Amino acid sequence: MTDHRYRYDAILLSSFGGPEGQDDVIPFLRNVTAGRGVPDERLEEVAHHYRHFGGVSPINAQNRALKAALEGELAARGIELPVYWGNRNWAPFFADTVAEAAANGDTRLLAVVTSAYTSYSGVGQYREDFEKALAVNELTQNASIDRIREFFDHPGFVTPLIEGTQAAVNRLTDAGHNAAGITILFSTHSIPTAAAKASGPEFGEHGAYEAQHLALAEVISKAVTAATGAASPWRLVYQSRSGDPRVPWLEPDINDVIGDLHEAGDTTAVVVVPFGFVSDHMEVLWDLDNEAKASAEEAGFGFERVATSGVHPAFVSGLVDLIVERLDDTPAEQRPHLTALGPWPDHATVGTYLEPATA
Known part of the structure; x- marks a missing residue:
């Protein structure tokens, strides 16, 4: 030992x-x-x-x-x-x-x-x-x-997210949705834009915080495409904004994006990946399983929410x-x-x- x-x-x-x-x-x-x-x-x-x-x-x-x-x-x-x-x-x-x-x-x-x-x-x-x-x-x-x-990019954290996203896309395609009409929404907690920039301004306007999420979303998307054989479009979205409404926070909000996708007319279903969270806590259960799901239902979209890494x-x-x-x-x-x-x-x-x- x-x-x-x-x-x-x-x-x-x-x-x-x-x-x-x-x-x-x-x-x-x-x-x-x-x-x-x-x-x-x-x-x-x-x-x-x-x-x-x-x-x-x-x-x-x-x-x-x-x-x-x-x-x-x-x-x-x-x-x-x-x-x-x-x-x-x-x-x-x-x-x-x-x-x-x-x-x-x-x-x-x-x-x-x-x-x-x-x-x-x-x-x-x-x-x-x-x-x-x-x-x-x-x-x-x-x-x-x-x-x-x-x-954020350690295989132990990422592997459950890839598996869950792949399974969600497969469930929707099995239900008759074309992969091109399934938009993957990678969701994370919004923070003030000033705080995002302070996380590492050398990484761009919104700092390391946004750069890390974007890099990981790309990794998960490519892995799912390789596994399913079909590419689905994806977006980085934000949720759970709080605080003074006069203070700029990271956007776009997930519910606004679902509305925009509905207006664009190219999406039939969404897969929500709460990769900004390590477990299914309150922001996931309320903001995604209630509010985002309701927005998807109002838009007439199929809806799948991927599990967080949890105790995988x-x-x-x-x-x-x-x-x-x-x-x-x-x-x-x-x-x-x-x-x-x-x-x-x-x-x-x-x-x-x-x-x-x-x-």
Whole structure:
């Protein structure tokens, strides 16, 4: 059995968090919007998404399942590292999880963040959260939290998406739709355009955030075309916009695109691929399975929504591969990636991309 504990003591599964009952919804949303001065009346407008599902976000249950799957995969490989789980916006909070780990003597933590792409909310804000958790516990000088690289183009994350998209296209063609009339909508969370640019302005107007999504959409589309033997057109679309309506956010919105496709008259069905998310949490269940599906039905389109990577065996195995990269300090040229942008370096900051050779 290989002893990997020389480099890290434990794994920290790190996520957004979500309410687990009706009484949790508004306090949770207050945490999400802390410091922005958003009144409870506005929060109630968002709360109905959660209240529709009994006030329970699926994200915590999904993280429990992912934690168990990671523990199983680590054990199967003989890697004796405990897995802790902490959230940004709801229990278990990072500060409490870090305190628990430290009490067990685990002070060198490697974070697996449930965010595949580069953005402030997916990278920078987690870094700040980790620093605050260490500071609250007076561990800044005696503990550390690193994180695995952004894994948007790692085969473990991408393989389930390719399989799911291929299966969705096949179901629609079996139902009588021509592949050329099936539009694949690759959907991700919209963010302010300024935040997108800050994710890496050297990658274009909308930064690394958009560039990573576009590169991955191309990879998935080509793989599906090769597997099915017929090409379907595709678009990158955005969803789940929030915040001040006067602030520009990334567009086009998925529902607007479905309307445009209807007017154009060339589409008979849509396949929605929520590749901006690692699991089927609230934005997927409400914004896609309800709102986008309703838009497709209104347009008279066939509709298929692809599952997220979730706890697909390839994804779980891929996350452990990413952990092992850090344990073994694997050279960049040996790290798998499916786009020309990867492998993303371990220590790149938001807005500054470092060449893999210098990572």
